[in-house]
Amino acid sequence: MALFTKKKGEVNLPTYQNQNLKTAVDRIIFDKITTDEDKYIIDLATDLLNGKPLVLNFEDIDADGANKTVAFLSGVIFACDGRIEEIGPKIFLFARSQDFKDGTLKNFINEYKS
Template sequence: MGKFRDFFFEDDDVNVADGYYNQPVANTPAPSPQPQHNSKVVKFDTNREPATNVDSHIELVEPRLYGDAREIATQLLNGTAVIVNFGQMDPNLAMKVIDFLNGTVFAIDGEINRIGEQIFLCAPKNFAIDGKLAVTLDKLNPDEL
């Protein structure tokens, strides 16, 4: 750094140290980050345990177009169970979507069950469906949907 300083300042009387000073630094551990709580969150049920490590959840879908079947199938392929309400769909079109979802559920070794008049539960393999509400899909026709 001396030559650099001499080139620009030409003053040799200035004492400038060219090296760095090695000072010992204390090895103190960094403080652990504290979780921040959002004050805008409102708890409705204080008796419930918080769902911290939820691996699976259920998606609610109300399709209106045949193209919505692809979104439902993607959810199933990602391991998410889907409750499908066909109340807003033409019955003939809904039957086609059910056929599509039946193929998707078969491919992933899952289940599809009717749980209401126009409501179906599609679940991947990692979900267990128990109960006697389900109606077999072979007995359905578009008029019943």
């Protein structure tokens, strides 16, 4: 008998705003980055840490603003053992490692790239 066992096939999913969302794709926030204001970037990081993957489009921001945003979010991703995927020119997916477990984000990436 093991002290710590995990029930096979059962995954506890977080509840967001009283609505149980089954997949990571259902929680994705799509945004076109137009500013590098600190409050805005921190709000994006908070969403990411709260289990909402981000698909961010950096086409309408200058290189310095894009670098600042990517650098900050890269630190957040590193801290929560997440991943960054380039899914298009100047379009990136930021997500925690837990968000990839259900397989829907990988499917989303493959569909978007094809």
